[in-house]
Amino acid sequence: MPAALSVMGLEKQYDGVQALQGVDLEVATGELVGLLGPNGAGKSTLVKIACGLVRPTKGAAAINGTPPTAARARRDLGYLAELFRFPGWYSADELLALHQRLAHSAGGPSERAELLDLVGLEDATDRKIDTMSKGMQQRLGLAQALIGAPSLLLLDEPTSALDPAGRRTVRNLLEELRKRGVAVLLNSHLLSEVELVCDRVAIISRGRLVAEGAPHDLTQSRGVEIETETGREVHPHATREDVPRLVTDLVNSGHSIYEVRVLRTTLEESYLEAVEGDQP
């Protein structure tokens, strides 16, 4: 079974600027992959090549084994661009109806109502897009991307205009999509969010993939911190497995234990290490 998304040896050059320098990446069916990297790293270019908006200079992308420009691949794909705009004269329902026609979706009014409900816009069905806040438009963009029940979702900064409640809605939505077996490539600057929802993270810097793995695998142990009546004490070389022994030793020596924490580097620290390590 082909991967929901695969890119192989992807290179892209824009007017002398090398945006991508041979990126290989796969997103398996039902997998949620976070794409991280500094501004100008090539993340949006990768996503645009994956959905056929940009032509690669070298290499190829495939959606469920099909080139992204093929109609079959387009039917399997949902996309929310980083910088998007919908016609302001449309209502939310009319916009989704247009995309249903273009996507050949037979979902009808029930699909539109379900999607608006899913993104928390159930009360904005007839509201004109012109009158919506940026956050509401971003939610509508997510609903639009889900028209036709795509098996792969490419989301380019989908929460950039959302407030914390909106971000939680999107996180819940991503969890729900994972349960439904939808593969997601999430391009985001919000590392905490990526860490919370993604199965795997790919870090791109200067057009190259510099780190890849599960969020837990990308972070490193920083020891164990134990709080006793004398204060906090960090055991820098200890691991989770050492905790029972450390606690037993402290209790046996008459200390009272108030809190024990296994310390790990954050994804942000791992990210910065990977990106800064790639600097010339």
Next chain:
Amino acid sequence: MSVALTIAGYALQEAVRRRVFAVVLGLTALFIALYALGVWQVFRRLADIQPPVGIEPRPFAGATIFGLSMFATMFLGVVLGVFLTLGVVQGDAERGLLQPLLVRPVTRMELLLGRLAAAAAVCIVYVACVYTALMLVTGLIGDWWPDRIALPAVELAVGVIWVAAVSLLGSVYLSGTANGIAVFIVFGAGLVAGLLGSIGEALGSGTLKTASRVVSWVLPFEALYQDALHLITDQTAGFTGVILRLGPFGGAHDAGPLLGVWVAGYLVVVVVLALAGFARRDL
């Protein structure tokens, strides 16, 4: 095909919702009313005019004012066609409107042809309605009717569609404002060529006439306009006919049967160039 129609419907809906049609209809009604006032004034004073020997005043006045109105019809049609197409690719891509449409099972060819079809449909209806209204005004007030009725309107509409297609081609490479300026400069160049032709005709300058003829075929809306002018008086004989064929904004000129073939081929080339350019564009 159904996708292209959906895109065409989307484009028409955009024009309706943005009140393009309301504004165009309102201003066109005003233009027709002013034209009617002008026609009424001209024909009211016709009896007082002593024309030179050999000139019949009614056909001369009717054909001249109607010829001028044909220029206005084409100009207004061009404005409408250009504004419906100038931002189809680069403009909409810059605004982020294009990308959500093109990740659907919509080919770039369907999108471009759908937008052109919508603009062409609007321009055909507009030119036909305005031309008919102005002809009725001239005929009912001045009792003068063009020698050929339908074909000049068809030629004006085709000229407008050609300009709209060029605007669509420009939208692949230029932003909306730059494209609009470029297309209107091209349109102006065609009109200047027509004027040069008239001057060449009056002075008997072969060079000017040749230059005008070449430019009017390179920018075939001008050749279509000149042929349409010719058609409205092609059965008007004598000195009146000769004078009329000097025509306003470019002399009336019988372009011959090859013009249709030339324009059709030219349109195909413009559309193919637009499609080829669009296919290679990164969005």
